[in-house]
Amino acid sequence: MIGIFDSGLGGLTVVKEIIKKLPNCPIVYFGDTARTPYGTKSAEIVTKYAIENTKFLLKLGAKIIVVACHTASSTAMDKLKEVFPDVPFFEVVTPSMRKALALTKNKKIGLIATRTTVESKIYDRLFAQADPEVKLYSQPAPLLVPLIEEGWLKRPETRRIVKKYLIPLKMKGVDTIILGCTHYPLIKKVIQEKAGKRRKLVDPSEEVAVEVEAFLKKHPEFYTEGEKQEPKIFVSDITPNFERIACLFLGRRIKLEKVNLE
Amino acid sequence: MIGIFDSGLGGLTVVKEIIKKLPNCPIVYFGDTARTPYGTKSAEIVTKYAIENTKFLLKLGAKIIVVACHTASSTAMDKLKEVFPDVPFFEVVTPSMRKALALTKNKKIGLIATRTTVESKIYDRLFAQADPEVKLYSQPAPLLVPLIEEGWLKRPETRRIVKKYLIPLKMKGVDTIILGCTHYPLIKKVIQEKAGKRRKLVDPSEEVAVEVEAFLKKHPEFYTEGEKQEPKIFVSDITPNFERIACLFLGRRIKLEKVNLE
Numbered sequence: 042m043i044g045i046f047d048s049g050l051g052g053l054t055v056v057k058e059i060i061k062k063l064p065n066c067p068i069v070y071f072g073d074t075a076r077t078p079y080g081t082k083s084a085e086i087v088t089k090y091a092i093e094n095t096k097f098l099l100k101l102g103a104k105i106i107v108v109a110c111h112t113a114s115s116t117a118m119d120k121l122k123e124v125f126p127d128v129p130f131f132e133v134v135t136p137s138m139r140k141a142l143a144l145t146k147n148k149k150i151g152l153i154a155t156r157t158t159v160e161s162k163i164y165d166r167l168f169a170q171a172d173p174e175v176k177l178y179s180q181p182a183p184l185l186v187p188l189i190e191e192g193w194l195k196r197p198e199t200r201r202i203v204k205k206y207l208i209p210l211k212m213k214g215v216d217t218i219i220l221g222c223t224h225y226p227l228i229k230k231v232i233q234e235k236a237g238k239r240r241k242l243v244d245p246s247e248e249v250a251v252e253v254e255a256f257l258k259k260h261p262e263f264y265t266e267g268e269k270q271e272p273k274i275f276v277s278d279i280t281p282n283f284e285r286i287a288c289l290f291l292g293r294r295i296k297l298e299k300v301n302l303e
Numbered sequence: 304m305i306g307i308f309d310s311g312l313g314g315l316t317v318v319k320e321i322i323k324k325l326p327n328c329p330i331v332y333f334g335d336t337a338r339t340p341y342g343t344k345s346a347e348i349v350t351k352y353a354i355e356n357t358k359f360l361l362k363l364g365a366k367i368i369v370v371a372c373h374t375a376s377s378t379a380m381d382k383l384k385e386v387f388p389d390v391p392f393f394e395v396v397t398p399s400m401r402k403a404l405a406l407t408k409n410k411k412i413g414l415i416a417t418r419t420t421v422e423s424k425i426y427d428r429l430f431a432q433a434d435p436e437v438k439l440y441s442q443p444a445p446l447l448v449p450l451i452e453e454g455w456l457k458r459p460e461t462r463r464i465v466k467k468y469l470i471p472l473k474m475k476g477v478d479t480i481i482l483g484c485t486h487y488p489l490i491k492k493v494i495q496e497k498a499g500k501r502r503k504l505v506d507p508s509e510e511v512a513v514e515v516e517a518f519l520k521k522h523p524e525f526y527t528e529g530e531k532q533e534p535k536i537f538v539s540d541i542t543p544n545f546e547r548i549a550c551l552f553l554g555r556r557i558k559l560e561k562v563n564l565e
Contacts, residue, residue: 075348076338082540086337156544184460187449198467202460278344282418
């Protein structure tokens with residue numbers, strides 16, 4: 042069983058990609074909707090939440106954990122591995138970094154993300170280690186999450202704001218842009234349109250699914266095959282609006298189940 | 304000492320209005336920035352948080368409590384009065400309702416607010432009790448909080464989105480609009496511009512300050528006069544961005560202090 046958590050429902054884009062690759066592997070998801078968003082909170086608080094979320098998924102039988110939240114991927118991984126040394130962890134930052142490195146030709150890479158992900162400088166550090174020649178240009182894009190959660194996926198306001206966020210990256214001449222938040226794949230078309238056809242986009246949800254699939258092929262002891270089944274989606278708070286957003290992300294109706302971690 | 308809490312920093316508009324009226328009354332504020340926003344969370348969770356926040360403020364010496372959060376004002380008041388029967392509570396919904404009633408001539412009133420405040424139907428219930436002839440038209444405006452917190456107070460994107468939110472209310476012919484969220488006073492000028500000069504706006508931060516002042520004049524036993532001093536601002540999580548937003552709301556630099564309620 043694969044356990045996946047996110048600060049909210051954005052990580053369902055990761056669930057969607059993993060189902061595409063491993064349709065028969067049971068999935069349990071936890072969206073921390075009572076404490077969302079993590080993107081504006083401090084590293085200390087986010088780490089505390091990440092540990093609680095992991096405990097919950099392990100208790101339900103998860104054998105590997107995918108941290109589908111960029112903020113937690115940026116700030117909580119060292120502590121998670123320390124607290125749960127026997128659990129294979131996956132996160133959304135490193136696979137995107139690797140993919141961007143493979144795609145870029147001019148070594149100028151752009152990043153759009155929440156303010157906390159940008160300020161964590163996690164991508165800067167990873168690129169500096171992997172290839173010091175890479176120039177990373179980061180653009181905080183804090184309005185995209187609320188626009189997406191509103192379902193304003195193609196509206197003129199969304200287009201205008203995406204365009205505004207991309208201008209500084211285009212001015213720097215980046216040839217590759219990392220979508221540094223699990224929400225962004227929902228407006229990938231708008232982003233591609235405003236970025237220009239020749240710029241390559243890196244979708245972290247796709248990249249982490251590739252890594253999980255490769256890992257499970259190498260380590261079948263962590264793989265549980267079952268009947269093809271709906272993923273189990275738990276949340277820490279439930280509202281009609283969350284159910285609407287979950288459908289938006291998964292592309293179909295899904296039942297949410299509420300749990301209290303505190 | 305007056306205790307004021309909000310889900311985040313928006314309630315600082317209430318602090319600002321109370322300081323205008325009672326410059327020598329000590330104020331302690333708690334912004335629940337670790338668990339913000341309340342506007343998307345369920346009534347159950349919001350009530351739990353409201354009780355914790357009140358306990359914290361009372362422990363610091365607050366004698367009256369102002370619930371500066373529309374979501375908590377809409378959903379948690381009954382429970383708060385039950386749990387703390389000796390504490391005078393003020394909230395931002397009733398005073399705005401009264402003011403709107405006093406202002407409207409055609410009895411068509413508009414409300415812009417977060418989705419949770421609109422869905423709580425608190426204003427509908429209050430108006431139905433106060434004057435069954437009033438027609439209330441409610442418009443969820445969930446993008447305004449993130450736009451304001453970005454500091455995009457006068458940007459074209461903000462103007463466009465405000466305009467879009469107001470269209471349905473204007474179509475209904477409302478002559479008065481309640482700004483149903485403590486963030487909105489920061490873009491009152493834009494809202495007034497898009498609503499048209501003749502429509503009256505009700506600012507809940509102003510109205511609750513009027514009520515608190517009137518109460519303290521009648522009940523001096525709850526009033527503590529001191530040296531003129533800075534309000535004490537506590538938050539459950541602190542980031543450079545929160546400090547920036549706090550300055551935006553109070554109109555000057557202010558030190559935030561972090562506390563852990565959990």
